[in-house]
Amino acid sequence: MVENLKLGIVTAASLEKGVDVRLDAPVSVEDMVVGRYVTIEGQKRRFFGMITDVSLGVTDERLAISPPDVNDPFIADVLTGTSTFGTIHVTPMLTISGDAKAVLEGPQPVKTIPAHFAAVNLASEQDIENVFGKEDKERFNIGNPLDMETKLCLNLVELVKRSNGIFGKSGTGKTFLTRILLIGMLQKSQAVNLVFDMHNEYGWIGTREGGGTAKGLKQLFPAKVAVFTLDEESSRRRKVSTDFVVKIGLNEIMPEDISILRSTFNLTDLAVEAAYQLYKILGHDWLNKVLNLGEEELEELLKGATIHEGSFENLKRGLGSIGRLGFVVPEAKGDSVKNILDFLLQGRNVVLEFGRYQEIGAYLLVANLLSRRIYSRYKEQMEEAIAVDNEALKPRPLVITIEEAHKFLNPEVADKTIFGTIAREMRKYNVSLLVIDQRPSGISEEVMSQMGTKITCLLDNERDIDSVLAGVSGKNELKSVLSRLAPKQQALIFGHAVPMPVAFQPVAYDAKFYASLTGAGQKSTTEQVEKDIEELWK
């Protein structure tokens, strides 16, 4: 489309309700899509706004009652843009004043409206670049604004200052988008990532709908990414170059890890309560004892405790299914946590594959347990660094990526799990979250409100849409943009890291993208890694 195409003029506006624009005759309503950016040339400042509604107008209602003969091209030509016209509704997002000082200050929030008949243009590539910035050492190209060729650049350094969320219903492109963001962080920010990779999509290789594969992080950045696995066998079968096999010791599982599993394992509140009591009485080795000691021995140990028989049985059944998980061993010395931390502190990103253990119970248990322990180490380090007032001692910012986030962050468990704590703390201890979810309405409101930047693909459930947009200004308008995104590869980003909300098409995750990545493993290194794997699994 033509740069800076004039669309029409402002005919009505209010700060509350936005701006109505009457389209010029040559502009077809059908070219106006919700989510596109326009500029409004006010007398003293320019406004940036998003098209949030498109409608048709007639000057005389009788036109609708006895429609003209539009098959007559003459009549059609005369009436378009005059008696019948298109209108768009624009929600202003930012202003840039004309004077030099304002140019330095950059875009400002909207506090007024443009005057009558101000000209409205499609935002040009330059306009978008002025607002979102160019690709540079902090900004990463994540895609193009809808229907535009301009690069949309996201400031990753800003992004990782808070916890963030990626939402969208199933199959809308969350995983692909997450990969893009992870690569962005890897390239542009100091943060290091820990990804709990439920479906083995991020580390080495991912699948594409309709066939084909997508490179994982380690294939692209072999020096910066390590793949850990819970399922050695599965990783080997998939020819993944792994760095470490993670085992979880029964002795590492704490009652709080059980409480997050309550609804997954159908535990009663009393059963969860019992876990805490058992831990108090039996100590670190409580799970081992509960699962492996004979009935009499246990009874002897638990004498005097008031644990209801039914609750105990209920709990034991749940604990039994944990004990049967292949990666759970009777005793572990904390090697897994230590190893992950070592990698992270060296600035290497860690992707933990779950292999065949894709049931939600295993995912919740492992992610919660490891994050809890890693977090407490981070906390210690931060406190030490603060005590001696030495920036250099602070651990690198860590971003933990979790899928199915509502299972960790629903209102029932959010204040009990480590993730709830991290989300609420606004990275006090240099740890933040990247949550991925297809059912954001399941996440506690408080946690949602703490998220700095949200990127959402199409959502069609009203409650999910409401929860994602809660507290955002222009919510209703954004809602209409959000619910009209394409079912794949379109998203809306808003919040802390972007100057204004924008609907965009994420970059295509393909060979061209791989090639564009600076510092991504050159062909030779990738080949080398492939050779290494062959060696490794011989």
Next chain:
Amino acid sequence: MRSINKDSPKKIAEVIEASATQFSAQCYELYEIPPLGSLVRTGDIYGVVAGAETTSLEPGRKPIARGKDEASEEAVYESSPQLAKLLRSELTAAVVGFKNGDKVVQYLPPQPARIHGFVYLCQPDEIRDFSRSFGFLNTLIDADLPVPDEEVVAATLRQMSQAHGDSRTFLVAAGKELAALLSNDYLRLKNILGRLTPA
């Protein structure tokens, strides 16, 4: 004094009645009335032919039928040559603008046309010059005319379009102007547009 050359518009009638908004003129030749909607000029004043009639010269005396025994209509006039002197053709023009120095303006002139002023039929150059803007449409729509104004407006635009190389573009532009003027009277607009469509 105006010098006569071959490009001068043809003198066709003479003003016999004038008001601020209209003038009537008697045509020099019986039945040689310019078509409805033609652009005419008397002095500096422009008008659009908005009505015409042919009547008996003597007010109140109606002609009588004479053709009963004649073979053709022409024969009626041939057998009574005095007829041409007893009848006259008149046009009524709606004033749509005037020449203010070199500039054509499209609103009413300060003075009405002068009686006995000569009326000229404008030639394509002058028509093109005049119809560069559409301010006259508003004047026409609001005028109190002897013929329904929808007919006059449509006839005027059809006439003018012939002076323009791309008559369709001219008509579309004019149509858009009308659509704006008649934004709350779609039925009137529709009537006019229906009369503009090149058949």
